[in-house]
Each structure stands twice: as structure tokens, then as C-alpha cells.
Amino acid sequence: MQFEFDIQGGDFSSAGKASSDIKKVLKQLNIDPKIVRRIAVALYEAEVNVVAHAYKGVMKVDLDAQKIKIVLEDEGPGIENIEKAMQEGFSTATDEVRQMGFGAGMGLPNIKRNTDEMLLTSVPDQGTRLEFMVRF
Amino acid sequence: MKDRNYTHAIQIDTNKCIGCSHCMQVCPTQAIRIIDGHADIMPERCVDCGECYRVCPMRAICVKDDGLSFVSDDAYRIALVPSVFIGQFPSKHTASEIMDAVKQIGFDEVFEVEQAVDFIKKIYDTIADEADFSLRPIIGSFCPAIVRLIQVHYHSLTEQILQIKAPLDIAAFYLLKSKAKENINPDNIQIYYITPCAAKIVAAKAPVGEKVSPIYATINMKEVFNLVSKTLIEKKDSKLSKQFANMSPDSVKWSISGTEKQYFRGRSLAIDGMDNVVEFLDRLESGRITGVDFLEMRACDQGCAGGILCPGNRFLTVERLEQREKKLESLAETEESVRNDLMDYAEEIQKTFRVDPVYPRDGLQLDDNLEIALQKMERIKKLNTYLPGFDCGACGAPTCRSLAEDIVKKKATISHCVFVQRVMEKNYNLSPEQAFLTIEKIWGKDRLKKYQHLNGKTES
Numbered sequence: 001m002q003f004e005f006d007i008q009g010g011d012f013s014s015a016g017k018a019s020s021d022i023k024k025v026l027k028q029l030n031i032d033p034k035i036v037r038r039i040a041v042a043l044y045e046a047e048v049n050v051v052a053h054a055y056k057g058v059m060k061v062d063l064d065a066q067k068i069k070i071v072l073e074d075e076g077p078g079i080e081n082i083e084k085a086m087q088e089g090f091s092t093a094t095d096e097v098r099q100m101g102f103g104a105g106m107g108l109p110n111i112k113r114n115t116d117e118m119l120l121t122s123v124p125d126q127g128t129r130l131e132f133m134v135r136f
Numbered sequence: 137m138k139d140r141n142y143t144h145a146i147q148i149d150t151n152k153c154i155g156c157s158h159c160m161q162v163c164p165t166q167a168i169r170i171i172d173g174h175a176d177i178m179p180e181r182c183v184d185c186g187e188c189y190r191v192c193p194m195r196a197i198c199v200k201d202d203g204l205s206f207v208s209d210d211a212y213r214i215a216l217v218p219s220v221f222i223g224q225f226p227s228k229h230t231a232s233e234i235m236d237a238v239k240q241i242g243f244d245e246v247f248e249v250e251q252a253v254d255f256i257k258k259i260y261d262t263i264a265d266e267a268d269f270s271l272r273p274i275i276g277s278f279c280p281a282i283v284r285l286i287q288v289h290y291h292s293l294t295e296q297i298l299q300i301k302a303p304l305d306i307a308a309f310y311l312l313k314s315k316a317k318e319n320i321n322p323d324n325i326q327i328y329y330i331t332p333c334a335a336k337i338v339a340a341k342a343p344v345g346e347k348v349s350p351i352y353a354t355i356n357m358k359e360v361f362n363l364v365s366k367t368l369i370e371k372k373d374s375k376l377s378k379q380f381a382n383m384s385p386d387s388v389k390w391s392i393s394g395t396e397k398q399y400f401r402g403r404s405l406a407i408d409g410m411d412n413v414v415e416f417l418d419r420l421e422s423g424r425i426t427g428v429d430f431l432e433m434r435a436c437d438q439g440c441a442g443g444i445l446c447p448g449n450r451f452l453t454v455e456r457l458e459q460r461e462k463k464l465e466s467l468a469e470t471e472e473s474v475r476n477d478l479m480d481y482a483e484e485i486q487k488t489f490r491v492d493p494v495y496p497r498d499g500l501q502l503d504d505n506l507e508i509a510l511q512k513m514e515r516i517k518k519l520n521t522y523l524p525g526f527d528c529g530a531c532g533a534p535t536c537r538s539l540a541e542d543i544v545k546k547k548a549t550i551s552h553c554v555f556v557q558r559v560m561e562k563n564y565n566l567s568p569e570q571a572f573l574t575i576e577k578i579w580g581k582d583r584l585k586k587y588q589h590l591n592g593k594t595e596s
Contacts, residue, residue, distance in 0.1 A: 016419070023421065028501060028502045028513060029509045030503065030504055036292055040423065041422060041423035044424060064510065065507045
């Protein structure tokens, strides 16, 4: 089963809509609640990353009986140093974003912690592609 | 492990129900459908919050309590009275007068539940540091509707529910212990709880995390209110009033919003009202809430003062409880202490105040088998794109999404949707007679009777 969501950069008030919709679906499927929660957390963090850093993005969710696979592709400044971006506490978020309670530099490490596989690629000044997977 | 005990206090009187769907639209767990002209509650989803009860224009939603039926005369009857009951009356009646009037109904003794709060305050201090509660925030278990909401909708949060008894159970435990010392046979003691809501009835009948409840019976607060009002009106001269503070002053406000949270060290929030709770738990489940240690949650706006069985106004009740707090403060000052008999049993209560973990319920699940559940979900998604998305409720389900779910569960058909129905009729997939029968199946036969005279012509 597939789902697709458009995410608008800068739209902090709507951040969380896509992850909330997916969470609702997962809750009806008899998946271990702990796994549902891990997915929900990763989805939200990923969504917020697009909202906080990119101009716009698309989240594609692919769900089967074994796993959930999520791909987020955005148009934005991209990430210059991925290794650095994966470090806890590292953030390039603007003061504005931080004032809204985001940009603590925990997003990507948090996604990594909550997923079974994660792949992050980026072209600076073009955009970022984040792919992650959680097994049921 | 799953919890499959679906006892409920909220019931529908099909003789009174006209199937108007007000209840269906407000149910926070989408547990209501209209079938055969009546509201029908899905037991696996209902959390007994009582939102439906509030909006029913026909008083067709009833709360099943045990009532005031005193069967055996030799029983020692104790009434457990929550502080909000006292808050139902204007302050010209003292708490002692009100408690005495409750006793006159036919009880041997009356006891205010909130005395047990003094014990809970004490343990909150130690619990805050326990490793068992490393998962934060800890969610208070005071409101049984909240506990059930989490069981049905927020499976991953069940582990965060505080595993302790409610004040009502601690009070009952104390009463049984202390009466045993007075040589009253515990088997002969009947503890009645005067309840402000439906959820507390269910908590007494089918407790979560406990095998049996010490509560013998529950009584609707409205019934007791009527009897006590009568006594208070008749007896104008009695000026009973407390001589000492029998609990710490702010314990009387425990059931309303904002007091409990002050007793949990760290960052804590008080959230009341079903919609607010749902919104917050959604955020919490997605990891959007961090650094919070404790959540005090009440299903009703203003906490138990807004309970569905409270006859008074919730804001006046809160104000009355604030006045009582002040009164208790001045009593505690003059006496220089609080004399709460229950606290003499703190050591014994300490041994039994914990309850078992809370387990999720299957209310939302489409199938036990993930593969089949996924197939069903795929169909729901597809059906959902056909449906108009207005959530008009004319199909007898609260939203288009829930109709899609019902179709997949074989509880409804696509022709239940009035929009789809029109198209099917136009394309000759459905005869007008069949469409009529479908509408009758949802809204009942009598519902369409009054339109029979229209007979092809419409009056202008």
C-alpha cells in the first residue's frame, strides 16, 4: 500500500499531519505498538526536517506485511556534510527555527535510532533524499 | 497481552432513541453508528467518557449504575462521597450538613473520598524517582475514561500509565481495614460510591489493573443529589460544621483540573476535556512532546466538576471547592494540624496501593492477521476516494472514513452513502425501492413515514 504527502517548507503549523495520518493507518493493522511508535517518531522528525530546512518536499510511504519504507525528497539547500549532520546536537537551523522549538540537532540521530535502515543523500543547493525502513 | 473486558455503563434506551445522530457526531472514539433508527455503541471502542450523554436531546443515553437498593438490613453500609458532590450545593450548606444528609438516606457511615488523596500525595514524591517510571511523561491514572482511551487508541502509551490505585479504592481499602478493627465483619460491609460519571462505574465494576474492586455498588450522583436536596430544604436549623481539618486543604480539589499536577516533581501539565486530551496524546505518541514528567488528565472539562452525572454547574462547583479549601486551611491553622484518620493506616495502604500494568485493547484493529488487515486497509483507502468526504453522517457512520471501514467489515454497503446512491439510481444499478430500503435500514422504518403523503408531488 502506498501513500504520498506534499510537505511545504516553513509550514510549521501543519508539520505532523503526514505522520499522524500514517500512524492512524498503522494502529489498525495489529503491529506491535512499540514499532508503531518508532515509526511515528521517525516520520515526524523527517517531516519537520523538510519543513525546517527545505522549500518543499514529498513523502512517499510504502507499506507491506513485512515492513514500512519511507522516502522523503525535498528541494532545498541540501546538506553539505552528512557525517556532521548525523551527529547529535549538530544543527544548521536558523535562530527563527530554533525559537519555534525545533532545530536541536536531534532529528536525524533520532530517525536513525528509531529505524532499521536509513540512507541519507544530498546535493548541496538542490535537495536532500532521506530513505528509511522499519521492519514489523 | 490484550485486555478484552468490555463492560460499559453507557447504554442506549432504544425506546427513547430516535436515531438523531447527535451522539454519533461527538463520540471521540467513533464508537457509535445508527442502525435501524437507533444509535448503536461498539463495545470494543467505547471508553465511557459520556460525551454522547451530554448531547442526547431525548435522554435516551442512560448510565447504568447499581442504584440505591438496600437489600439486606444487617449490612454495614458506607457511602463514599467525592468532594465534587459537596460542590453541587451552595455554600450556605456546610460540608458536614451535606455529609449528614447523605448518611440519613440510610448509611451507617459516610466518608469523603479525597481523604485518600493525602496518601497519594505522599507516594507521588517517592514515585517520581523510581526507575520503573523511566518512560516519561508518566500519565496519571485518576480518570478511568482516560485510561480506557489510551487502551483503545494509544497502545504504545499504556506503559506510561501510573500503576496506582485511585483515591476511591484506597479509601475503600482503608474503610475495610479500619472497620475490621472495630469488629465489624468485612463480609458484612457494603461500600457505595456516589459517582459523578459513567467511567467511574465501569472502574468499580471492571477495574483495570486489579482483580476485584472493593466497591459494592455505585449510585448515580443525581439520585443522591435529589434526596439530599430535600433533606437540606426541610432542615433549616441544623448548623453542623467541621471542628477540625480531616484532610490537607487542597485535597478537596484533586479531582478537578490543576491540583494533582502540582504534586509531581518536575514539569507537569494538567489537561482536561476529551478533545484536548486526544490532541495532546496524538502529539505525545509522535514524540513531539519532550521533557515533560507528568500528565494529569481528565476527560471532562474542569475535571470531575464537569462529570456527566453532576447536576450543578461545573464552574460554581470549582469555586465551592476553592472555598472549602480555604475553610480547611483556617481549621488546620487553628488546630495547627490536619487529623486524617486514613493516614494512620498509611503503612498498610503502602503495601497494596500498586496495581497491575494496563494492557491495550483491540478497538481499532481490522484483523489479527497483518496480511489480511493490510488488504482491508487497501480497500478502505480505495473506498475512501469514492466517498464525498463531507462526513455528513447520512449513512449512519460519523465520517466517510468510518463508512469505508464499516463496508470492509461487512457492516455496511457502499449504497449507504446517499451521494453514491443517487449515482447508482441514475445508472440503474439501484432501484428507487432498493434505495428506500437502504435508508430504512439505517434510519428506521418510522423515520420515512411522515413523507409518504408526498407521493411524487412536492408541496410548495
